[in-house]
Amino acid sequence: MENNTLQTSLTDLFNITTTGTHQVLEFKKGINNVIVFDPGANHTSFCKSSISRIDGKTGQLFYGSTPIEEKIGETDFEGLAFQLITQLDNDPSGELQFSKGMHQYFVLDAGIQAVLQHLPASIHPMDFLLVGVTALSGIEEKYIPGNEDPLVQAQFIIAQLFVIAAYYYQLQHNITWNSSTSAQPVYHRFLQQVSPEKADLYAPLFNIILMLHAEHGQNCSTATVRNIASAGGDIYTAIASGIAAFKGRLHGGASQYVSQMYNEIIQRGISASEFIAEKMGRREVIYGFGHRIYKNWDPRARIMYNMLQSDDPVYVSVDVIRRLAFELTDRVSNDTYFTSRFIFPNPDLFNNVFYTLFGMPSSMNTVMLSLSRVAGWIAHYYENQSDRLPIIRPQELYK
Structure with a gap:
């Protein structure tokens, strides 16, 4: 009898559907006096996404509808970033243009350099990265004036993250920035700045590692990025918030x-x-x-x-x-x-x-992961914007 009563109350409150291996309870319109207490939000979805899918039971990760194993070899990290952000799996010309556009933004801006070189030498590299990303909003107009294209903004941010991370390494190891241009992908150019004699050797491995961590669903940092996006925050603030969450020892840290x-x-x-x-x-x-x-x-x-x-x-x-x-x-x-x-x-x-x-100190491990995950963060930021979701405003229970 209790089960029947519970089922009746559930159907009164929710539309109940099945998606994959999950039952989905979606509040019916007009229900505003019920709170779901779900610590950690392990059973709560506040968005729908086509960017990636995880099958935890079988141990599979899909970028879009493609298993991650198949993505490796089909494209590289730059092409994958394009696919995640646009949700287009078969646009080689688009991937090529995205990569070419990204390369022009692999430059150490004098203004960003001035900010970063005055930070304490003891600063954690994730905090260094966070400061650098936040400061990018101040130079965007210089590099992409009047920009209204999210893909151009994505190119700029991804390239600049690699620049900022490489510059941190150089400051710590008294290495001078190499301002010469290159047609190599940004991950290769990162290695040219930090380990030029081994860049060609390590670049193929680094590319795969980057691809493995480019996106992983609604984890803490991605949810944080979406939270900021829902408030109408700009993408630099959103990515910085993702970096801050990712630093935590229970997450990327x-x-x-x-x-x-x-x-x-x-x-x-x-x-x-x-x-x-x-x-x-x-x-x-x-x-x-x-x-x-x-x-x-x-x-x-x-x-x-x-x-x-x-x-x-x-x-x-x-x-x-x-x-x-x-x-x-x-x-x-x-x-x-x-x-x-x-x-x-x-x-x-x-x-x-x-x-x-690759010669990275252990303190830079999470930075290296962030260089991957920025592709997913950007993809979720723009998907949240295009879906026009309401501002995230969880309820709380007074204790």
Whole structure:
């Protein structure tokens, strides 16, 4: 009887539909006296999106309707950014024009340089990135005067993020900015600024890593970008807010803690099994494992794991942490304590190997991830604008 009563009340309140593997409860018009208490918003959708889709049960990530595995090889990061923002999967000429347009904005502006070089040397690189992105609104008119094309704005922002990140690295390592032009993609030009002698070698790997992290649905930072967009905030403020959220240790900032884990294991000279046993004994978090959505391997982690299995000599310089990543993976993946709880390696376990290979300090791990995710943030900002969604205004329960 209770179930029947509940079902009746639900149908009075909601239109109930099924989408994929989910039942969707959509409030009927005129219902304004009901509040849903959903801490963390794990069961609440405040938008509809065609940008990406995650199937956590099977461990799949789709950009649009295409599995991420198929995207790699079809295009590069710049082309993928175009696809995510425009939601066009088959427009090679559009991708080419987008990439060409982006290249002209890979320039260190004197005004931005003046702002950034006066920041404290001890500033966290994510805060450096945040300041730089916020300041871009002040020079937009100089580079794209009278712009009303979202794609041009996207080109400018993505290119400038790579510039700002490279400039941070140069300030920390006393490297002078190379102002020569190049027809290479922005990710290649980033490497030319920070590691010119290895740029050609690392660029193909960096491209794949960027593509893996370009978009990942309504996570904390993306939802934050949409929140700002819903208020009518400009795109620079929205992207800066995404960066601020992404820095958190429970979000993109977790990557830095994986680096600390690697360093601790190596410095103490213990095995992966010993380290995990200690962590389990103290009931402490083991960074680099587990994901709220995936109940199987995260496809991004599996792709990087497979890449690192190669005997390519490019990995020789990071062989110690590469082998440690494999040992940690084997230890967790073969333990029913973890597998029964759907705890598998997540991308941070392997990101660190690649970022170390590229010569990045661990403090820049989240910056490197942001260079990827900016494509998704921009896509969600403009999708939110085009859908004309109302300002996000959650309810609260007084306690």
